[in-house]
Amino acid sequence: MTEKMEEEVRSENCKIGPKGDSESSMNKDSSHVILIDASPKVSEKSVSEWFSDYCRDYWKNESFTVEQINVRKSIKNADLTEVYKRMEKADAYVIIFPLYFFCMPGILTRFLQDYVCFFLEHSEPVRQKKKVYAVVNCGFPEPENNEEAIHVIKSFSEKIQAEFGFGISLGAGPMIYGAKDAPFMKKVFHNIEEALTMIKEDILAGERKPEQQTLKNVYLTANFPRKLYLSFGSKGWIKTAKANQLEKGELYKRPYSK
């Protein structure tokens, strides 16, 4: 890969903004936050990617710089060492991802495992203690489903000797994104913004003292009738089956059972 191509790939995977437009504008007197979004979706806009943009815009006037990293594109295109070196310079990560089979998507597991190896192999003389936050969204309306995945991020942050802040757990993720402008979503967005303010304040407060209370996860979901939500979900599966030349009945097949 030529130097120019490498630079193009890097800037597609890692967007710095809106306070800093280039690496050189990253002001080390202020904190630097990296939003890591990790949906495996290729062509559809993902809830996680949208949430990453939402955080970036919400924090655009804050006194810290914000950078975005997309895990799927980073794994596909670039030298991950370059990405990990950028991560080393940050003060905080907000890791944003969908729930897949009650845990995190495989691409994120791999990305974080490799980062832990990088972390252990590269002993920096002085490492600032980082803060880590998780934002998990799931398809089912119950945000409690995300609890284990948040726990995995906590465990990751222990491995890199970082301080885990808390998780924002979103149930009915596709609806929160899809109906974001609907009046019945106002309360959820008010609560999301409160949680983002908590992250901001925690980042700016610096290292937490042992006597300070640990922060609690925030659980949010769409204020919408559960039955209706699930029936919309089922219709979506049937539509997807048809688009893939399958009949509704074939969704109930159990090829693995005897």
Ligand SMILES: Cc1cc2nc3c(=O)[nH]c(=O)nc-3n(C[C@H](O)[C@H](O)[C@H](O)COP(=O)(O)O)c2cc1C
């Ligand atoms: C392979 C796969 C596994 C999933 N597993 C779960 C799950 O265990 N529980 C759940 O509530 N939602 C599950 N979902 C739904 C996603 O979490 C949900 O659609 C989410 O909004 C996708 O976020 P994204 O757009 O950022 O990828 C799964 C979706 C896929 C494609």
